[in-house]
Amino acid sequence: MTALLHNETIDVLLNRRSIRAFRDEPLSEETVATIETAAQHAASSQYLNDWSVIRVTDQERKDALAEIGGQPYIATAPALYVFVLDEYRNMVIAREQGVDVDGDAFTLKNSYRFSQAQNDAVLALHAMETAAESLGLGCVILGSILNDIPRLIELFELPKYTYPVLGIAIGKPAQEPALKPRMGRGLQFFDDVYNSDPAFVTRNIAVFNDEVHTYHDLRDPNTPVPTYDVQTANKATDTSVLERGFDHAAAQGFDLDH
Numbered sequence: 001m002t003a004l005l006h007n008e009t010i011d012v013l014l015n016r017r018s019i020r021a022f023r024d025e026p027l028s029e030e031t032v033a034t035i036e037t038a039a040q041h042a043a044s045s046q047y048l049n050d051w052s053v054i055r056v057t058d059q060e061r062k063d064a065l066a067e068i069g070g071q072p073y074i075a076t077a078p079a080l081y082v083f084v085l086d087e088y089r090n091m092v093i094a095r096e097q098g099v100d101v102d103g104d105a106f107t108l109k110n111s112y113r114f115s116q117a118q119n120d121a122v123l124a125l126h127a128m129e130t131a132a133e134s135l136g137l138g139c140v141i142l143g144s145i146l147n148d149i150p151r152l153i154e155l156f157e158l159p160k161y162t163y164p165v166l167g168i169a170i171g172k173p174a175q176e177p178a179l180k181p182r183m184g185r186g187l188q189f190f191d192d193v194y195n196s197d198p199a200f201v202t203r204n205i206a207v208f209n210d211e212v213h214t215y216h217d218l219r220d221p222n223t224p225v226p227t228y229d230v231q232t233a234n235k236a237t238d239t240s241v242l243e244r245g246f247d248h249a250a251a252q253g254f255d256l257d258h
């Protein structure tokens, strides 16, 4: 395998792992300002800046998120953020500019904007994650908070043209999980065209299956982690994810059919 280049940024990225236990220490004001500003510097589709963040400081709301996500450590995170895709602010701006935001020509509510706003939010979240990790903090991204989207919308008073994307918990790590293996690069990177031969997948996933099986998951240290193929098959029929989709987008004013 070709040797990798190293610098501080690369090493932060290569050592990234999810942290799910935090020391009971708040982040300094400078740290908060730094990671929030780093998030703001992420790229933004057509410069619409169409994402916002709820910084969750109120313990009752933290508890509610932990309950929704079914993950108690969420309530103990020193810093907790919920990223939302946000065309509300842009709608207000456009309306002030005289745009008829109730007319058919108003496209901030349509699927392209929705998906690009989601991309923007994810890029910003990832910038925040990397910035936090570069300062010695640990993070975990939280899709589990989407288990009850209507409750999130109510909890954070999310207006029309906003939709929750992901949460992130950040703090000083109180655990040292092993790096989780990644599949061989050849399985994810194709030269010029996609290789859709199923035999290619089956042949090349075998080594990764074994590597994943030997990973020691701190969440359940006494149970061997299933091989990747078994994990994937289980997730392929996990109906709990149906709650986490875009079913509530129409109620938030979006028209994702166009």
Ligand SMILES: Cc1cc2nc3c(=O)[nH]c(=O)nc-3n(C[C@H](O)[C@H](O)[C@H](O)COP(=O)(O)O)c2cc1C
Binding pocket: 016, 017, 018, 019, 020, 069, 071, 140, 141, 142, 143, 144, 145, 166, 179, 180
């Ligand atoms: C979009 C997204 C949602 C995630 N949601 C959760 C979550 O709700 N709870 C959790 O404990 N980890 C969550 N994770 C973390 C993944 O489980 C983790 O990244 C993955 O198992 C790989 O492990 P690593 O981050 O330690 O490399 C999420 C990660 C991503 C990218």
